[in-house]
Amino acid sequence: MASERGPKLALVAGALVLMAVSAAATSVLYAQPDSPRLLALCGIGAAAAAALMWHGLSKLEVRQPRREAPASAFLPAGRATSTTDGDDGMANWQGLHPAALALEARLEHAPIALFRIAHLSGAGEATPLNANARRLLAPGRASAPQQLCEVLAAQPADQRNLISFDTERGLERAMLAVSALTVQGEGQRIAALLPVESELEAEALNAWRQLVHILTHEIMNSLTPVASLSRTARELLEEMQAPQPAQAAELADDLRTSLDAIARRAASLADFVGSYRSLSTVPEAQPERVRLGDLFARLAALLAADWQARGGNAEFSVEPASLEVLVDPGQLEQALINLLKNAAEATAAQARPTATVSARLSRGGRLRIEVADNGPGVPDELAAHIFTPFFSTKKQGRGIGLAMVRHLVHGNGGTVRYARTVSSGARFIVTF
Incomplete structure (x- = not known):
C-alpha cells in the first residue's frame, strides 16, 4: 500500500493544478480575449497538470481479482467429483486451507486403514477415514463390516493387538493399533488396521521349512546308522547259529558293539525329541511382582x-535399585540363565571372559534388560x-537355548532381540 501512496498524491495534485489552470484560463479569456501570451501560459500549465496526472496513473497497479483454485484441485485422485461421501464429501473440502487439504490427501492414500472412534472408551462408532478403510468395509472384503467396526470400537487406546476377521477370501489377520487424542475439546480414538495375512503366511511357511529341514536332518542322522547297524546285527546272529569255536567270542563282541551303537543312537534321538517337547510344553506364565535386584542377586550366587x-x-546392575516387573520369576530367571550360558560358551576362548547384565527403564517407561559379553559376536549372515529352534553352529549344540529364551520372554509379554555391537561381543536386549 505504501508504494501506491506517491502515485495517488501525484494524480490528485495534477487534478488540482488542472482545475486551477482551467479557472485561470477562463478568467484571462474573459478579461483579455486577445492576449496570446496569457493563452500560452495557460496551455503550458494545463500540459504540466496533464503530465503529472499521467505519471500518477502509470504508477498505479491494475489489480486483478484473485482467482481461487477450485477445491477439486486439492482432492485425492478419484475424489474430485464426489459429493456423496458424507463427512468426506466436497462440502468439507471447499474452503479449507491448502495445507489442510494436502494433509487430507496424504491420509486418504495412507497404506493402512484408518478409522475414527467417537469416544475415548466404551463402544463408540468406528467411522472410516481413508480409502483403505472404505475398501475394507466395501462389498467383497469384510464379510461382516458392522461386526468388524464393533471389534475396532471395543479396542482400548494405546494397545496393539492381532485380530482376525472373515472376508470373501477367507479368514484374514491384521495388526490393530489404537491411540487416543483430543480434537477441539472432543476426545476420540484413532484406529490403524494393517492386514498382515500374506506376510504372516510367508513367515510361517519359512519357519516350517526351516524346522522340517532341521528335524529331518537330525532324525536321518540317527536312523541311518540304526538301520545299518540293525542289518549288521542280524547278519551276525545268522553267523552265530553254527559258529566255529574260535569265532564265537569274536562274533559276540561284534554283536555287542552293534547293539551298543544302536542303543546310543536311539538315546540321542530320544533326547532330541525330548528337547522338542520341552519347547512345545512350556507351562503358562504365572506373573507376579518381581524385584529385579533380588532376582539378579540369585543369578549372581x-x-x-x-x-x-x-x-x-x-x-x-539395576537402576534404580527398586525396579520391579510383573512376570513369572522362574521363567524370567531361566531365560537369563540361558543367555548367560550362551555367553559363557561364546567367551570360552577369551583370556578374561566378561558378561554384564543390566536393567533400567527405557523411553516410554519400558523395562530394558541387557545381557552382553566380550566374545566374538554373531556373524551378520547368521x-x-x-x-x-534346533539351529546351532556348535558341534554339539542342540539349538534349544535361544529358542527357549524367546519362548519364555514372549510368554511373559516381552520381546528379545539380538543387537549388533560397535566393537566386539554379543548383546541381547529383553524388553517388557
Whole structure:
C-alpha cells in the first residue's frame, strides 16, 4: 500500500493544478480575449497538470481479482467429483486451507486403514477415514463390516493387538493399533488396521521349512546308522547259529558293539525329541511382582563363581535399585540363565571372559534388560537364524537355548532381540 501512496498524491495534485489552470484560463479569456501570451501560459500549465496526472496513473497497479483454485484441485485422485461421501464429501473440502487439504490427501492414500472412534472408551462408532478403510468395509472384503467396526470400537487406546476377521477370501489377520487424542475439546480414538495375512503366511511357511529341514536332518542322522547297524546285527546272529569255536567270542563282541551303537543312537534321538517337547510344553506364565535386584542377586550366587573360576567375571546392575516387573520369576530367571550360558560358551576362548547384565527403564517407561559379553559376536549372515529352534553352529549344540529364551520372554509379554555391537561381543536386549 505504501508504494501506491506517491502515485495517488501525484494524480490528485495534477487534478488540482488542472482545475486551477482551467479557472485561470477562463478568467484571462474573459478579461483579455486577445492576449496570446496569457493563452500560452495557460496551455503550458494545463500540459504540466496533464503530465503529472499521467505519471500518477502509470504508477498505479491494475489489480486483478484473485482467482481461487477450485477445491477439486486439492482432492485425492478419484475424489474430485464426489459429493456423496458424507463427512468426506466436497462440502468439507471447499474452503479449507491448502495445507489442510494436502494433509487430507496424504491420509486418504495412507497404506493402512484408518478409522475414527467417537469416544475415548466404551463402544463408540468406528467411522472410516481413508480409502483403505472404505475398501475394507466395501462389498467383497469384510464379510461382516458392522461386526468388524464393533471389534475396532471395543479396542482400548494405546494397545496393539492381532485380530482376525472373515472376508470373501477367507479368514484374514491384521495388526490393530489404537491411540487416543483430543480434537477441539472432543476426545476420540484413532484406529490403524494393517492386514498382515500374506506376510504372516510367508513367515510361517519359512519357519516350517526351516524346522522340517532341521528335524529331518537330525532324525536321518540317527536312523541311518540304526538301520545299518540293525542289518549288521542280524547278519551276525545268522553267523552265530553254527559258529566255529574260535569265532564265537569274536562274533559276540561284534554283536555287542552293534547293539551298543544302536542303543546310543536311539538315546540321542530320544533326547532330541525330548528337547522338542520341552519347547512345545512350556507351562503358562504365572506373573507376579518381581524385584529385579533380588532376582539378579540369585543369578549372581548361581553363576558368578563359574565365571570367576575361568578368570573372568559376571556383573549385575539395576537402576534404580527398586525396579520391579510383573512376570513369572522362574521363567524370567531361566531365560537369563540361558543367555548367560550362551555367553559363557561364546567367551570360552577369551583370556578374561566378561558378561554384564543390566536393567533400567527405557523411553516410554519400558523395562530394558541387557545381557552382553566380550566374545566374538554373531556373524551378520547368521543373526537372523539364531532364535530358530534346533539351529546351532556348535558341534554339539542342540539349538534349544535361544529358542527357549524367546519362548519364555514372549510368554511373559516381552520381546528379545539380538543387537549388533560397535566393537566386539554379543548383546541381547529383553524388553517388557
